[in-house]
Amino acid sequence: MNDTFDLLIRRASIIDGTGATRRPGDIGIRGDRIAAIGDLSHARGVQEIDLGGRVAAPGFIDAHTHDDRALLSSPDMTPKVSQGITTVITGNCGISLAPTPRAVPRPVTPPLNLLDDEGGWFRFERFGDYVQALREQPAATNCALLVGHTTLRVGTMDALDRVATDDEQAQMRALVDDALSSGAIGVSTGLFYETAVAATTEEVIEVCRPLGEHGGIYCTHMRDEADRIVDSLEETFRIGRETHAPVVISHHKLVGQGNYGRSSETLALIEKRMGEQRVCLDCYPYTAGSTILSADRAATSSRVLVTWSKALPQHAGRDLVDIARDMGVDEAEAIKRLDPAGAIYFRMDEGDVQRILRFGPTMIGSDGLPHDTAPHPRLWGAFPRVLGHYGRVLGLFPMETAVHKMTGLTAQNFGLRDRGVLREGAYADLTLFDPDTVGEAATYEHPMAPAHGIDTVIVNGVVVWRNGQGTGARPGRVLTHEAA
Numbered sequence: 224m225n226d227t228f229d230l231l232i233r234r235a236s237i238i239d240g241t242g243a244t245r246r247p248g249d250i251g252i253r254g255d256r257i258a259a260i261g262d263l264s265h266a267r268g269v270q271e272i273d274l275g276g277r278v279a280a281p282g283f284i285d286a287h288t289h290d291d292r293a294l295l296s297s298p299d300m301t302p303k304v305s306q307g308i309t310t311v312i313t314g315n316c317g318i319s320l321a322p323t324p325r326a327v328p329r330p331v332t333p334p335l336n337l338l339d340d341e342g343g344w345f346r347f348e349r350f351g352d353y354v355q356a357l358r359e360q361p362a363a364t365n366c367a368l369l370v371g372h373t374t375l376r377v378g379t380m381d382a383l384d385r386v387a388t389d390d391e392q393a394q395m396r397a398l399v400d401d402a403l404s405s406g407a408i409g410v411s412t413g414l415f416y417e418t419a420v421a422a423t424t425e426e427v428i429e430v431c432r433p434l435g436e437h438g439g440i441y442c443t444h445m446r447d448e449a450d451r452i453v454d455s456l457e458e459t460f461r462i463g464r465e466t467h468a469p470v471v472i473s474h475h476k477l478v479g480q481g482n483y484g485r486s487s488e489t490l491a492l493i494e495k496r497m498g499e500q501r502v503c504l505d506c507y508p509y510t511a512g513s514t515i516l517s518a519d520r521a522a523t524s525s526r527v528l529v530t531w532s533k534a535l536p537q538h539a540g541r542d543l544v545d546i547a548r549d550m551g552v553d554e555a556e557a558i559k560r561l562d563p564a565g566a567i568y569f570r571m572d573e574g575d576v577q578r579i580l581r582f583g584p585t586m587i588g589s590d591g592l593p594h595d596t597a598p599h600p601r602l603w604g605a606f607p608r609v610l611g612h613y614g615r616v617l618g619l620f621p622m623e624t625a626v627h628k629m630t631g632l633t634a635q636n637f638g639l640r641d642r643g644v645l646r647e648g649a650y651a652d653l654t655l656f657d658p659d660t661v662g663e664a665a666t667y668e669h670p671m672a673p674a675h676g677i678d679t680v681i682v683n684g685v686v687v688w689r690n691g692q693g694t695g696a697r698p699g700r701v702l703t704h705e706a707a
């Protein structure tokens with residue numbers, strides 16, 4: 224027996240991603256795979272790491288990101304690898320960087336400007352061109368890609384305030400088919416946004432038809448996360464049934480004071496439908512959301528923080544009330560002067576956030592916005608906050624459950640074969656951390672800070688983060704799904 228490994232992790236507390244109780248052991252890695260797990264005290268490693276009882280877990284999978292452009296423009300992916308993330312699901316909320324068969328208008332139509340407000344990165348006519356660029360210049364993390372319905376609308380329609388014609392729907396359907404054939408794992412929608420709100424349920428179904436045949440997944444930022452959330456859930460389930468696709472309810476939450484507490488009702492409905500069709504959901508561990516700045520969203524929030532402004536960049540990181548006061552104008556006028564801009568909105572209930580996080584099938588997704596000047600702290604802090612604040616401190620769940628929600632469960636839902644679990648033969652994506660200190664450092668005041676307690680992060684057998692620093696290695700791959 225050959226007992227030399229490329230990388231040998233000694234004396235680990237192994238949390239394997241399945242939800243099983245941790246067990247002591249060593250992990251031997253050869254090439255990009257886990258070659259052995261168990262008592263390897265007599266083996267040697269070209270490189271060795273002694274964990275002294277700290278945790279080895281599968282690398283975290285960020286179920287909900289907007290990292291489409293960051294993978295290319297900031298390939299070290301520091302906000303992600305520093306918190307233990309080894310795979311990101313991109314293209315959420317209806318916005319993906321590709322394909323854009325027709326030039327994206329300038330200024331870039333919001334919310335597409337969350338990916339690139341200048342527009343120069345919208346340069347991939349076909350989805351396959353984007354996949355090829357990612358393969359030619361890999362990032363530090365793996366990625367799995369969704370194609371966005373809003374991007375398709377911008378790329379095929381001359382006006383977005385109406386339903387797509389049959390011909391436009393056929394064009395979008397062909398683009399979806401092409402994207403799924405070129406490496407996309409599914410389609411996302413952002414029916415909540417001005418750019419897609421005019422799309423009917425039938426439009427979405429017609430555009431998403433190829434999902435069934437390709438085994439793709441449907442992810443949605445639903446039309447309404449406030450008073451009409453139940454209608455939106457039912458719309459989502461119907462789209463899943465008619466396209467024969469699993470659905471993912473993105474960043475499940477209840478917005479607005481009148482809806483506080485209603486997660487008992489929505490989770491009961493989700494659980495019921497889970498018995499009838501494939502339903503998944505993700506959540507970020509905060510009571511504030513973040514997206515583009517708008518007057519209606521500000522009106523329903525108890526506090527608004529500006530995350531970026533193209534017109535007045537100096538106000539990023541400040542409270543909207545303070546900005547308006549300094550300008551000597553009301554908030555509506557301040558919003559006009561800041562536009563285009565982004566914001567953090569406080570408008571959720573802590574009780575709902577905890578109930579949704581605790582719900583067994585809930586996956587963790589950051590929804591981080593990587594290009595904001597003063598981003599929501601979820602970009603750097605979501606995963607360690609679940610492990611530390613919600614797991615260890617508040618005791619919402621054992622650490623094994625928290626890890627499962629960010630690894631094994633997510634890999635299974637998105638069909639990422641041999642990822643998200645620690646076992647012989649699986650890919651060597653690992654996060655090594657200290658269970659006593661793991662936690663987020665990012666706050667609303669200081670949102671850009673590497674997490675506490677993350678020792679080492681390994682992607683495809685290669686160390687990308689060690690002792691508080693990136694190594695510069697970029698072993699990330701484009702992951703395609705296994706047809707269910």
Ligand code: ZN
Binds near residue numbers: 315316444474
């Ligand atoms: Zn969203």
Ligand code: CU
Binds near residue numbers: 315
């Ligand atoms: Cu999102």
